[in-house]
Amino acid sequence: MSVNVPEAILDALTDVEMPRLPPERGATETMRVGGWDIPVHRHGCVVVGSGAAGLRAAVELRRRGCDVAVVSQSAWGGTSACSGSDKQTLHTANTADRGDDLKAMARAIRAGGAMDADTAYVEAVGSARAMASLQYLGLPLPQDRFGGTLRYQTDHDEVGRATSCGPRTSRLMVKVLAEEAIRLGIPLLNQTTAVRILTAGSGAARHALGILAIRPRHRSEANPLGLVLLECAALVLAAGGPGELYRDSVYPNGCFGSLGLALEAGIDLVNLTESQFGIGTRREGFPWNLSGTYVQALPHIYSLDQSGAEHHFLADYYRSTRELASNVFRKGYQWPFHATRMLDFGSSLVDLAIHRETSAGRRVFMDFNRNPLPVPGSAPFGLDDLDEDARSYLATAGATQALPIERLRHMNPLAIELYRRYKIDIAAEPLEFAVNNQHMNGGIAVDTWGRTSLAGCYAVGEAAGTHGVTRPGGAALNAGQVFGTRAAEDIAARGLAAPAAGGIAAAAEEGVAAIRATLRPESPLGLPKIRESVQARMSEHAGMICDGPGVASALAEARALNAEIEARGIASGRAAEAARALQWRQMALASEAVLAALDHFIAQGGGSRGARAIIAADGEAVPRGRAGALEDYRFRTERAAQRGEQIHLRREDGAIRITTRPNRPFDEDAKSFFERDWPDWLTGRIYEPGGG
Incomplete structure (x- = not known):
């Protein structure tokens, strides 16, 4: 039986229209810097980046009465709004059948190592609140008839904490947060590229003063580069990951992130050794991760050499048709490459095989109109001849149709509709793909409130290096929401977002000189x-x-x-x-x-x-x-x-x-006590080092 989802529903979850930006406010003054006349904006806090994490920080700051503005290179044009996979996951607390278990979730988040245990617990505790607030703002996460959130298993997630409203989940998150930011009257300076962080002081007294940015609309004879100065008492870096770092990348074009800004400002970074790589379509066309049902539908994977000859190359790596097909299936929830999964004929042998094909100059394709071809000497493909995890999953999903495209249409029609929007009909033609860079797990080093090593500067979202070696699929979306909220709470509670009152001229002169x-x-x-x-x-x-x-x-x-x-x-x-x-x-x-x-x-x-x-x-x-x-x-x-x-x-x-440095620990046996601990909350001691 196939699911018949009306076209209007598919359209609403695929073509997500973003809100129109409100009219912008003018600069408060013009400052003469380096012989140029540069417009000046002053705010209590400036958020760099208009993705889901940055908008969450801005919304939470404004809700707390803070003066905040957002600057964006391209509003609604970053990774959150423009990338994803067929089931773009939001990873939250709540195990499959046993209710919330925040300590178990924290252990799963940090299981790969090189991650602070207290950070993992913060992300777990904050996940339910993050999801509930997104639902309150209108994010259409799926529910059963009793109000329970529908969930499934994803990467590095053995109990099923993942949920999704389709391939545009993060874009829908940006949409509802953007609508809330506009409703709250938060100014957003679009087409504004932050190019330098300005600081003052030295040693422990060094702190952020604001940023220099470039806005094409401000170019003039008196300001030839179109520079603009944004002075603030608190700065939040939320411009995402370094998408342009790799040629083979699934990031949208033009995503530069915040790492270079932070390096120039002398801010600590962490875990830059840790990234994610996995199969996805090439960025020259429509870059998209091929996890979830794209591979669980079990398409035939092949390569073409320069003469156009077809190669069933996976048959050189797996010993039987069953082993080949079962491991293609597992890429759905074991999407990132992992070295150990190359062993014992595991799922990352698929990644290695694709890597070798493309390195040899061959192009690799998925064909959804053909089932996997047999391995020579092995039985033909059959849905009843798969490993138990694959066979039971497809049977439970009702995905027992004859062809991959039929199985995909049954399990996730949005996956087909999404590519069709970009003039790629995977129901009619094979889909070219490769192994790409997808996510930086490292980034700017932060504490449990999102504070960086530069006083007054915070980092949230993919800019923040909170993830360690591995993370459950979708945990990055959760972390951005949790730390966007945490940073806002800390800034507001410590009174950092009072309107800036000048004193940035010397730093601005140094910044302009460095740019020149x-x-x-x-x-x-x-x-x-x-x-x-x-x-x-x-x-x-x-x-x-x-x-x-x-x-x-x-x-x-x-x-x-x-x-x-x-x-x-x-x-x-x-x-x-x-x-x-x-x-x-x-x-x-x-x-x-x-x-x-x-x-x-x-x-x-x-x-x-x-x-x-x-x-x-x-x-x-x-x-x-x-x-x-x-x-x-x-x-x-x-x-x-x-x-x-x-x-x-x-x-x-x-x-x-x-x-x-060693990972920060977390005492799972420690218990809170209301009367003892409430004063720490009332007096703000929870924001002090050590937590009060």
Whole structure:
């Protein structure tokens, strides 16, 4: 039996129309800086980024009476609003059958290691509140007839804490939060690219003063770059992850994130060794993750060589048709590449096989009109000849139709409708895809309130490096909502969001001078050259397959590039290119930082973990294909002790400094007591180091 969902319902969950921006407020004054006349906006808090996490922080700040504004490079154009998968997951508390178990959820969130236990518990406790408030704002999460939220199993989630309202879940989150921000009258400066964090003081007294940004509408003879100055007492970085860092990426184009901004400002970063890689369509067309029912529908996967000949390449890796099909199915809830799943003919052998095909110049496709072809010498494909997890799932879902496209249409018609919106009809033609970079688990180091190492500066969403090595699928959406709320609570409770009162002139002069030093029309370094250099280096040496010599060589090249940029600047022939030139300067810094962290990790004996395999001739593990060992991919296994620590990094005096520290603990046996603990809440001591 097929589900017959009316077209109007599919349209509403696929074509999510975003709200119109309200008229903008003008600048409060103009300041003469470096010989230019720069408009000035003053607010208690400025949020950089208009995705789900940034809007959550802004909404919660305004609800607490704070003066807050949002700046966005492209409103509703970032990762939250424009990316996802067929079931874009919101990971929340509540196990499949036993009710809320926040400690168990916290353990699942931090299970991969290199994550603070108190942060994991904060995310677990805050998840129910985050989901309930989104539902209150109108997020259409599915329910059963008794009001229970429908849930399913996802990556690194063994009990089913995932829920979804379709492939546009995060876009719908942005929509309801944007509507609330507009209702609350929060000003949003669109087409505004933050290019420099301004600070004052030194040592422990160093603090954020605001940002310099570029707005094309402000370009004039008196302000040739279109600079704008935003002064604030509190700054929230919520501009997402470094999507432009990799050539092979599923991020929307133009996502630069906040890592480079933070590096330039000397802010601590953490866990830059940890990213996620998995199958998705190429960013040259419509970038989208191929998890969930795309693979659970069991399409035929094949490659084409340069002559157009078709190759059933997965048959070279799996010993039987049943084993092949069952592991394609498992990519639905084991979507990210994981080194250990290359072993024992597991699901990440699919990723490795695809990686090898594309590295050899072949193009890889899914065909939803063909079932998986048999492995030579093995039985033909059959739905009754799958491993138990795959067979029972499809039977329970009622997905027993003859062809993959029919099974997909039954389980998730939105998955088909989504690609059709972008002129790709997967019901009629094969879908090209590859293994791509999808998410940075590391980022800016924060405490349990979202505070960074720079006083007055916070980081939330993918900008914040809270995730450790692995995370349950969708936990990033949850973390952004929880920490957006937490940062707002801390800023409001500590009175940081009072309107800024001036005193930024000296920092602004320094910032403008630094921008001018980078933008040099005579420089031989143009944007295409820097982009190609950074993205190729990262994709080829810092992807899911790494090796020590390759990372060390790439790091040397990244350092040389940054030294050249420092000495010669970046060619920016037109004012319109200025913002992009400064962002690529930041991407070059972020690239060096990631490679420096990886080089340190490998040099310390770091093994394969999360979404990276560290290839080494003396590695203890080797994946096997149908014909035998794949010795070229022998890898180091994970070092268990390294799960208990994190790699921290900051840029000082032009050099990157790396340290490690143990994960912060959490006492699961500690119990609160109302009369004893209430005063800490009433007096604000919960916001102090140590929690009161």
